[in-house]
Amino acid sequence: MVHVLVLPFPAQGHVNPLMHLSHKLAQHGCKVTFVNTEFNHKRVVSAMNGKVSLEGSKVELISIPDGLGPEEDRNDLVGLALSMMRTMPFALEKVIRDINSLDGGRKRLTCIIVDTSMAWALEVVQKLGIKGALFIPLSAAIIAMEDNLQKLIEDGIIDSDGFPIRKGKFQVSPEMHTMDTAYLPWCCIGDPITQKNLYHYIVKLAQCSHLTNWWLSNTTYELEHGALSVCPKILPIGPLIESAKYRSMGQFWEEDLxxxxxxxxxxxxxxxxxxxxxxxxxxxxxxxxxxxxxxxxxxxxxxxxxxxxxxxxxxxxxxxxxxxxxxxxxxxxxxxxxxxxxxxxxxxxxxxxxxxxxxxxxxxxxxxxxxxxxxxxxxxxxxxxxxxxxxxxxxxxxxxxxxxxxxxxxxxxxxxxxxxxxxxxxxxMNSIVEGGKSSENFNKFMDWLKE
Known part of the structure; x- marks a missing residue:
């Protein structure tokens, strides 16, 4: 059986689409081990009334430390990201080795899918010689722009710390719509020191992303044709939405029905x-x-x-x-x-x-x-x-x-x-029906998993 480990960035907007992808993988016969941080694992399990798996589901929840103390602020996403990059690789490697040793190796992992905001984890995956894939829960345009940061520096749009040199509109490529330096993601969080730290974290993620050729994305050609033409490595498999068949196992709070x-x-x-x-x-x-x-x-x-x-x-x-x-x-x-x-x-x-x-x-x-x-x-x-x-x-x-x-x-x-x-x-929605582009892309990925 194909066994996939899924590692999301610990924010609700990242956990949700990766959980939808996990349910989709399970529907196609895969066993999925979904790794939340310990902090978020407790929230998810509480929202599910203490369960770490649901009847009939092949998705199991486990947890890993995020490196922060009990009282530290998990809404400080930059501090959280830097803490995880420092402390989590060792813990992640141990989790992978432990899974691979269960039942004499009969439950070995086939592939590890990591959130693009956790792309540093692909270094661990490469070290252990396991298949790795990237999942993008952001727009393809943001990833295409982050994959071209050196070009933005060469074009005089940003400096080497990511701060805008000139204000206003710019284009990563003529195929893409215009963007605005006022909306650079790392410039819209916190103070200048936080922004600089986030920019260099993103640079590291962009480098690690190229350790795999599989960049799965929650988008469609219809929505982001220009960005996808600039960054053809991105494979749209969206929209990933909640399946009527499965109750989501990724909510931090209990849903009020x-x-x-x-x-x-x-x-x-x-x-x-x-x-x-x-x-x-x-x-x-x-x-x-x-x-x-x-x-x-x-x-x-x-x-x-x-x-x-x-x-x-x-x-x-x-x-x-x-x-x-x-x-x-x-x-x-x-x-x-x-x-x-x-x-x-x-x-x-x-x-x-x-x-x-x-x-x-x-x-x-x-x-x-x-x-x-x-x-x-x-x-x-x-x-x-x-x-x-x-x-x-x-x-x-x-x-x-x-x-x-x-x-x-x-x-x-x-x-x-x-x-x-x-x-x-x-x-x-036509993109995820049989014969649709996203459906075909997902099937390509499944074929690769099963090789």
Whole structure:
């Protein structure tokens, strides 16, 4: 039996698509060992009521230390990434050797699939002489740009520490759409020292990525033809979305399924779905403006407010709307929500996983990016694909209630955006049916695994 070890970067937007890929591998007969950090393993197992595998699933969850102490901040993604690169290779090698020695080697690993943000792990894979593959849970455009960092330096766009030399638009290649130096992912996180550290971490990842020829990506030719032509090594196998057959084993919080019954009671195409991913935290003033903006929009809304976001106690301003016209939950079964006929639009942080789920369900976006690659994803949605609108920041960097109402009205009143969203859904979903490009690419990968 083909046995695959899967190593995601420890963030919800990375774990989710890799878990969807794991379920897909299992459906094709593979055994999958899914490796979370110890911190996230506890969260996932708790959300699954203590289980490390589900009945009938060939996916098993195990854990590995991330190198941080119990009280250190796992939302400091740069600190977490650097800690893992320093401490995890030895632990990962031990896990692999232990698995390979079980039952006299009968459960040996066939291949190790690592998240592109963990590409340093391919050095361990190469050392042990095992097949390795890369998985990209970000846009192909970001990876194509990061694979051409030396060109950006030579063209005078960035310096050797990744900081922009000149501001404004640039192109990695004429085949790709324009990008903006203001949206360079490493320049959208923390202070200059953090940004410099992240840039050099990305340089290291880009180098390690070339230790394998298999770069699987949660995207499609229809969405990113230009980026894929610039970086032909990237093999699109998306969209990777939750399978109806398997309950996801990758959620950090338990999903509140009561929201689906609530959606059943709402008129078609009427609900504003609001979710900002697993990391974003809002200023109390901004939270209040968002709540009042949703009230002004006078539409039913479903709002996800994570338990760890310190926002639950700040929502008194909208508690009075909880009920017929509003539903506030701690975590949602997002793909099920986005596929529901009651949902009219998605107010999103524009993480790539959320982007792919929204596009795959034909839901128009209102874009509210938080950091990193999310700002570039917003440009894709609004400027390249034209499937949504962005918000304008006002006084003191706050998006006002009036701006929120204005953009909700504008989006829901624009039938062209809705038509484009439905057409894009058709195109991307056709890529995973039998004979579709993503389906064919996945089959190629499976053939290689079984060699």
């Amino acid at each position: 009561s929201c689906l019954n609530w959606l059943n009671q709402q008129p078609p195409c009427s609900v504003i779905y609001v979710a900002f991913g697993s990391i974003a935290i809002f200023d109390p003033w901004q939270l209040k403006e968002l709540a009042l903006g949703l009230e002004l929009a006078n539409k039913p809304f479903l709002w996800v407010v994570r338990e760890d976001s310190n926002s639950i106690n700040k929502l008194a301003c909208i508690e009075e709307f909880q009920g017929t016209r509003a539903k506030i939950i701690k975590w949602a079964p997002q793909n099920s929500v986005l596929s529901h006929p009651a949902v009219a639009c998605f107010i999103s942080h524009c993480g790539w996983n959320s982007v792919m789920e929204g596009v795959s369900n034909g839901v128009p976006f209102l874009c509210w990016p938080y950091f990193a690659d999310q700002l570039h994803n917003k440009a894709y949605i609004c400027d390249v694909w034209k499937l949504g609108l962005g918000f304008e920041f006002g006084e003191k960097g706050i998006i006002s209630r009036w701006e929120i109402k204005k953009k909700v009205d504008q989006l829901l009143g624009d039938q062209n955006i809705r038509v484009r969203s439905k057409k894009m859904k058709e195109k991307v």
